[in-house]
């Protein structure tokens with residue numbers, strides 16, 4: 001026992017001489033292991049959690065598993081004795097892969113999953129077969145003098161829709177287009193115009209949409225869309241150029257071209273999801289009122305038929321890194337002076353629900369929140385990147401020092417840039433709430449990144465950088481928590 005205390009002391013002292021004022025515990029630092037982080041990622045990616053679709057019972061099971069680990073490590077619940085902060089989260093269960101069939105006169109082509117199509121995460125259940133109308137971005141914005149539906153009749157037809165807005169430059173004009181960038185807006189606008197169904201020219205699993213009665217849709221690869229266009233005597237490349245030039249090249253396709261879509265889903269409008277919230281109270285009687293948040297989204301893209309979207313890189317990796325750092329901070333002989341709050345966010349894939357809910361219902365005053373670091377897709381690559389690092393440079397110096405002294409990875413950084421468009425990350429929600437926020441992710445990917453596809457499994461994770469990410473978090477957060485000059 002005595003020997004252990006001595007070793008700990010020696011390690012703490014050693015660390016302090018090597019690392020200026022920022023003292024840490026070598027044993028805690030070295031206890032972070034890639035093997036254990038991969039065990040966490042493998043657990044979270046397991047079929048039993050069905051891709052952690054926010055709102056689903058399986059998501060809540062994954063949340064419970066994470067809470068049980070926090071409890072095991074002596075990390076306290078942060079919401080009045082509970083590890084969970086609940087919020088409303090409607091979702092749809094996709095019960096089969098359904099089917100998408102393309103007819104061109106007498107020819108008939110069955111589309112393949114996942115090469116040609118991915119079922120709509122919030123499609124209505126049912127079938128639709130109809131002629132096609134191309135509607136570009138599907139936007140009706142009278143105040144901008146723009147209407148993709150002006151020259152076409154989509155009643156009872158299947159529309160072909162593009163994501164995004166024709167205006168893409170990140171400046172004040174984009175703010176005017178931003179309300180039209182949301183998938184939800186586009187779906188509602190399509191239904192308002194009488195569309196019976198949709199093929200979305202954007203192939204990925206995407207729960208960030210809305211389930212509208214009778215509106216059946218699927219996400220289709222752009223190469224299929226290009227073929228459909230070619231069969232109609234159109235050049236898809238040229239049409240996309242027209243969109244970029246703010247033209248509205250909408251048109252009705254020849255009557256012999258039809259699509260059939262079958263979707264089997266069940267909608268749960270009153271479901272709930274949660275953030276997992278756990279904390280280590282600061283050791284300093286005054287500084288403990290201030291808090292540092294480590295967060296990342298726990299939810300994934302769910303399951304479609306028998307296919308689980310493990311959502312391993314996005315974002316079992318980030319959650320595993322956070323848990324590795326949490327365990328190390330909990331066992332660290334050097335305690336954080338400020339409090340540390342861990343938030344495993346729900347509803348990110350559905351529209352940043354968990355981060356928005358937290359910022360509207362914070363567990364600590366936002367003005368006492370010194371910083372937030374958000375991890376999303378931190379597990380495939382050889383280098384780090386920190387958005388916001390150049391803006392919040394004093395805070396970032398703790399992470400840079402940690403990296404330079406002990407981790408030795410390439411670490412890039414950018415300034416916080418004002419985003420005039422649709423917010424795309426939990427980090428942007430916290431930053432907009434007035435909290436100094438970093439977004440940490442990995443670069444120089446070693447394996448292909450299968451974004452929102454079934455192939456995002458644990459075999460595309462690089463365990464070495466996950467270990468380093470957790471170590472970077474442990475050192476950097478401890479540095480910030482104990483910096484009395486902040």
Ligand SMILES: [Zn+2]
Nearest residue numbers: 314315376377
């Ligand atoms: Zn993500």
